[in-house]
Amino acid sequence: MSTSYPPNPAQFDRQQAVRTALDRGLHSLAGLGGDLVDHANRIGAILWSPPRVVIVGRLKAGKSTLVNALIGAPVAETAALEATNVVTVYQAGAPSRAELVDLDGEHRPIPLTAGTSVSLDADAADIAYVHRHLPTQALANLTLVDTPGLATLTVENENRTRAALIDGFAQTRAASVDADGAVFLFDSAPRADEIEFLRELGFTPLNTLGVLSRADSFGEGALGQRNPIEHAHTHAQKLAQRLAQSVATVVPVAGLLAESSHTGQVSEADAIALHTLASANTLELMDLLESESPEQLGPVMRDRLLDLLGEYGVLGARTVAGQGAHAVNQWLTEHSGITQVKHLLESALQDFAALHRADRILAELDLLAVNHPAREHIRTITDWVRNDPAMHPVLLYRALRGMLLADPHAPVVTELTRLLSGRTDAERLGVHPETSPSQLAHHAGERLVHVQRQAISTRTAAEDAALAELVRTYTSMRRQA
Ligand SMILES: Nc1nc2c(ncn2[C@@H]2O[C@H](COP(=O)(O)OP(=O)(O)O)[C@@H](O)[C@H]2O)c(=O)[nH]1
Ligand SMILES: [Mg+2]
Structure with missing residues (x-):
């Protein structure tokens, strides 16, 4: 979307690392030759197109x-x-x-x-x-x-x-x-x-x-x-x-x-017409919105402005219309909420959509590892891709998806969500941002013991998979912190 919202660098690195890991796997897949070259290209096309x-x-x-x-x-x-x-x-x-x-x-x-x-x-x-x-x-x-x-x-x-x-x-x-x-x-x-x-x-x-x-x-x-x-x-x-x-x-x-501001539909003539309402009182505005022949504008312009701006836009943007169409557009953009949508699309949604996509690609590889005659070799590749630390968030995401389908109210859903959306280890562990590295390691160790204990008695296959992923995550966090 807008270039004024570059993705958060940490998220960008994460996406880059996930892509690199998958790309390496696809190269190895193509290296096996035969129809696997086509499969690698087909899956690669998904990997390299935007989410x-x-x-x-x-x-x-x-x-x-x-x-x-x-x-x-x-x-x-x-x-x-x-x-x-x-x-x-x-x-x-x-x-x-x-x-x-x-x-x-x-x-x-x-x-x-x-x-x-x-x-x-x-x-x-x-x-x-x-x-x-x-x-x-x-x-x-x-x-x-x-x-x-x-x-x-x-x-x-x-x-x-x-x-x-x-x-x-x-x-x-x-x-x-x-x-x-x-x-x-x-x-x-x-x-x-x-x-x-x-x-x-x-x-x-x-x-x-x-x-x-x-x-x-x-x-x-x-x-x-x-x-x-x-x-x-x-x-x-x-x-x-x-x-x-x-x-x-x-x-x-x-x-x-x-839509009206971003697609350039508001002309200077529209702004001039709108400006005639700048000092209108309530009665005049009611007349404008409802009458068959509104006094100030005439029905055609009135309908055009209502189509472009809606009632709220007409009433609000008239106060800035004297400064021209650009000022009207600015008013519309500010009041539309579109900037926040763009921001979220560019940052968090983009980031998690990229994880979803990586998960789909992993699923495509797993499918080949089951169905293809060269399945032994392919499985070696998928195991190797899976064990790449860069793929950690993808596997956590997959675990979350599994839990949402199996048991959306389980406590691990909250835990997986926090691990995925946290930007620092402190956020991922849900502790104070200034927690020292050794304290973080301690917290990760505590979580590890807790999830290991839970893993003994799981209720669903999804929970099994989720806890295995949590064990892996906390083990590596404890080591890194
Ligand atoms: N007042 C107002 N009207 C809207 C807004 N968004 C869409 N509309 C109008 O609602 C109608 C349906 O919108 P459209 O985008 O086609 O809906 P869709 O069926 O979900 O694609 C159109 O006449 C739009 O002009 C809005 O934010 N405010
Ligand atoms: Mg539509």
């Missing part, structure tokens, strides 16, 4: 609007039904082009109309997904996957979202619509079926970001007693606690405001 983040939520939740804001161009359809009921993958690439991928995995080019939007003449029912390549820096580190939405107008839409994301039927898998993390949009509160859908996607809260959408019309909206965005912030904090099993955090976002 995929899927945008999920109900129809009209504001998914495509957010995608446009993140990409900085109005590429995702937010109105035309043809384009809103297919899955669309937005990936960095030149030249700008779109391909339609049908259910048999066939790719065919589709014409781009009016510069950016895609027109589909095929029946949506025959389409697996649309693959859109865009030459933009905004997608350099993440590929975005826009989805039609859950429990939408038709059952088919939902099935298609599921098919592309979960069922992973052969062609979809080959084209790797498989995602590594999610942005989950909802207004007010998500419903049980949405949370269940999210669980089925198989991510963890670490690589799932909650977005409370339409923050500009939250509660009583722009004309209510409370500022809707502030109200949304308070609500988002409560939701983040309630949804801690599903999402890392909940960010309130007014996607519309971000």
Whole structure:
């Protein structure tokens, strides 16, 4: 996304180390020759492409609007039904082009109309997904996957979202619509079926970001007693606690405001029109919003401004409109919450999506180690990759995923989460930041004894695996500290 948010260097090193370990494994795999060269290339292509983040939520939740804001161009359809009921993958690439991928995995080019939007003449029912390549820096580190939405107008839409994301039927898998993390949009509160859908996607809260959408019309909206965005912030904090099993955090976002400012749709003429309302009183503003022939602007401009800015944006941004379109854009960006979403996408979500991806690659290697005639040799490679210390976080992540499916309320879930999200050993152990190295070693030793004791009587295979990983982690922390 924005270049103003480079990933945290520690996270970057971790990603780099994981990639190097996997890359070394793939080179050895290719070294075995035969069809394993193709397998190594296929898996390598997954390793070296940016992680995929899927945008999920109900129809009209504001998914495509957010995608446009993140990409900085109005590429995702937010109105035309043809384009809103297919899955669309937005990936960095030149030249700008779109391909339609049908259910048999066939790719065919589709014409781009009016510069950016895609027109589909095929029946949506025959389409697996649309693959859109865009030459933009905004997608350099993440590929975005826009989805039609859950429990939408038709059952088919939902099935298609599921098919592309979960069922992973052969062609979809080959084209790797498989995602590594999610942005989950909802207004007010998500419903049980949405949370269940999210669980089925198989991510963890670490690589799932909650977005409370339409923050500009939250509660009583722009004309209510409370500022809707502030109200949304308070609500988002409560939701983040309630949804801690599903999402890392909940960010309130007014996607519309971000879309309008980030896609350059606000013109100087718009700013001038908006400025005429700068000193309007409440009655005049009510007239503006509701009347058939608003006095100050005329209905066409009024509707345009409402489409671009919403009621909240019109009422708020009019105060700065005298300074021009740039000032309006700044106001919109500041109030939209988009900066925080970008920041989280670039940092934590990116980082954990990269772990998810590494886990998938390890799973691909394990599959070969079971199915391929050269399985003995491959297993030597997978064992060796697994034992690389750089792979530690990937194995912890895998253990966490396993536990979330088997027993999400088990105490080891909290422990695994803390180990994965801590940036220092002190954070990983949950102790004071200034704890001395010898004290840290002592704490790690205590945790080690504790998890070793627990490992004697586990209840599930997932817990077995998780405790084995914890033993390994604390053993190495005790040694290093
Ligand atoms: N007021 C307001 N409207 C929004 C916001 N985000 C989206 N919308 C509007 O809601 C409608 C549906 O949005 P869209 O992005 O197509 O939803 P999707 O079905 O989840 O992709 C569109 O008319 C958007 O302009 C927002 O933050 N505030
Ligand atoms: Mg949409």
